[in-house]
Amino acid sequence: MIGELVNDxxxxxxxxxxxxLATIPFVKNDRVVVIKNVPAQVCMxxxxxxxxxPVARNVDTLLKQAYCLNSExxxxxxxxxxxxxx
Ligand SMILES: [Zn+2]
Numbered sequence: 001m002i003g004e005l006v007n008d009x010x011x012x013x014x015x016x017x018x019x020x021l022a023t024i025p026f027v028k029n030d031r032v033v034v035i036k037n038v039p040a041q042v043c044m045x046x047x048x049x050x051x052x053x054p055v056a057r058n059v060d061t062l063l064k065q066a067y068c069l070n071s072e073x074x075x076x077x078x079x080x081x082x083x084x085x086x
Contacts, residue, residue, distance in 0.1 A: 040052075
């Protein structure tokens with residue numbers, strides 16, 4: 001699901017990538033968490049979203065929070081967690 005961005009080609013199918021705000025569903029232990037507005041390189045061929053490392057870290061933190069909510073389906077919008085004013 002989460003690939004590292006190596007060049008401007010898709011990690012999975014070598015298709016062309018386009019920068020977009022992606023809506024990405026994550027499934028874990030029968031829980032579904034949908035994160036909207038994730039800045040990602042999306043493959044034009046297979047639709048796989050590829051996130052940069054800082055974005056993937058933020059998504060990971062959001063997912064952990066969402067999994068704690070104890071609801072079967074959560075939909076949240078991506079927020080930038082790093083570099084916020086203190
Ligand atoms: Zn692809």
